[in-house]
Amino acid sequence: MIIKRKKTKEIYLGNLKIGGNNQIAVQSMIKSKLENLDAVKREIDILQKCGCEVIRIAVFDQSAVQKLKILFEQKIFLVPVVADIQFDYKLALDSLDAGVQCVRINPGNIGSLNIIEKVVKKAKQKNAAIRIGVNSGSIKKEILKKNNGNMVNSIVESVMEIVELFEKLKYFNFKISAKASSVLDTIYANEIISSKVDYPIHLGLTEAGPLFNGLIKSSVGLGILLSKGIGDTIRVSLTDESNKEVRAAFLILSSLGLRKTGIDIISCPTCSRTKVNLQEIVNSVENILKEKMKESINKLNETKIAVMGCIVNGPGEAKDADIGIAYGIKKAAIFKNGKVIKRVDTENVLAEFEYEINNFL
Ligand code: SF4
Incomplete structure (x- = not known):
């Protein structure tokens, strides 16, 4: 039995192509504190050595942008970097200037569509990608109300609102992530999104939990979606070392015949x-x-x-x-x-x- 993957549009994060006929890429996130740059460098090194293909890093203030700049100047990254931005869109612009190949924006936190338009303009200018990252914990109140509190529909609407904006702006180098801590909500939301659009989808669960819980929830949630051919990048979120997330992601993919673990x-x-x-x-x-x-x-x-x-x-x-x-x-x-x-x-x-x-x- 071979899983027939859904063919999505190909996008690029620097030299890494995602979607289309490309392998499902494995992602993780830096957990070391940015104040301790040596620890961050060690973590990046470990992640890159264990096969992590995309590194996400939370950029929460200007000092984080400065640290990011140093990491780029010292050529520490061998794989594309996603800056995770929540509230301040200027940090997205500055991270793109610092050299990240992608910014993750959370539509529930980043602000109005006009603000998102500014990020798109900069991403276009830098030839960079954007990840639309919708989380069940930060859905806009008006969208939740409109959907009578239905989480799956609210997640889908939040994603589609931004997809439509990007299309209107003729910006197509983006991927989508729709996450909930509920495994079922994550599955249903991603299935609906995948049936509506052909953009690459990043799979993950939010707040999956400590090692044991996180591994099981991710294996079930991500495994079901992957078995249906959905998903172009994955992250297994664990309250544990980031290299374990990478190992777990490869094991999930290899158990479905989607990647080799060696x-x-x-x-x-x-x-x-x-x-x-x-x-x-x-x-x-x-x-x-x-x-x-x-x-x-x-x-x-x-x-x-x-x-x-x-x-x-x-x-x-x-x-x-x-x-x-x-x-x-x-x-x-x-x-x-x-x-x-x-x-x-x-x-x-x-x-x-x-x-x-x-x-x-
Ligand atoms: S190989 Fe099978 S039979 Fe032998 S110890 Fe392991 S479980 Fe028991």
Whole structure:
């Protein structure tokens, strides 16, 4: 089964093309405080190394604009940057001057259509993109009232109002995001928007929650939309490190066959046959592979590595894996394509497994 993606208009954020036939781009957002520029630089570096393709950064005042300028002067960004603007449109203009390839504006907060027109004018001048970012938490009161408080319809109307303005201004280099903390509202709003227009859609949930909640809500919400062919960029919002958002986004996309993750670790859920602490072992394997996993994102050949809790069923249950390890009582088996190639004492097996993985990769 292959997902047939909806063909949207192609737009560009600097050199990155979005929509059209392009891959779904993975985005994250800087969480370090801008006052601590070294921490911001470290975070950008980590994000870029782990495959993040678009970096969003909140620009909340003039000092943030100055920090942004420094980051551009020092050529820290290797991927396009989206400045997140909420209330003051002048910050959007200044961020575009500083060098961002896109500004995200929230129609519920930014002000009148005349003000938005000024941002469009500047974006045109700079050849930059705009993300129309509507959030359920900041819908204009009059739109909510007109729709009798119906959140989905209010989100759609808020988006369409700006789309119509952009079209009137003959500005087409934009994408749309319509987010709610309710998974269902996000799904319905995006489905309606996707049926109305062909502009690229950025998918995400707002306030998805801590790691566990956020991962589940995003997997369900984004997964359902992606399975219907909707979505051109995604972000998995988590109250956790930003690089985990990137890893999660790639895993969601790869589980639907929409992107490759490179190395994919699979492990069994364990059962009463398991005689080892498999959770600890999986963590160790993840640590062994950490650097390789970062490098391998986007590689065309995906490698499945299995960590299984018993020697009786492990190799068979993980026969789709390229290489794996299955634990017995004192010995563990290393297997390739479902066939055991080596039996090793459990205390030595991780070192041996690492050696075999390195040979394999
Ligand atoms: S591989 Fe073995 S230990 Fe793991 S779930 Fe299957 S039967 Fe249980």
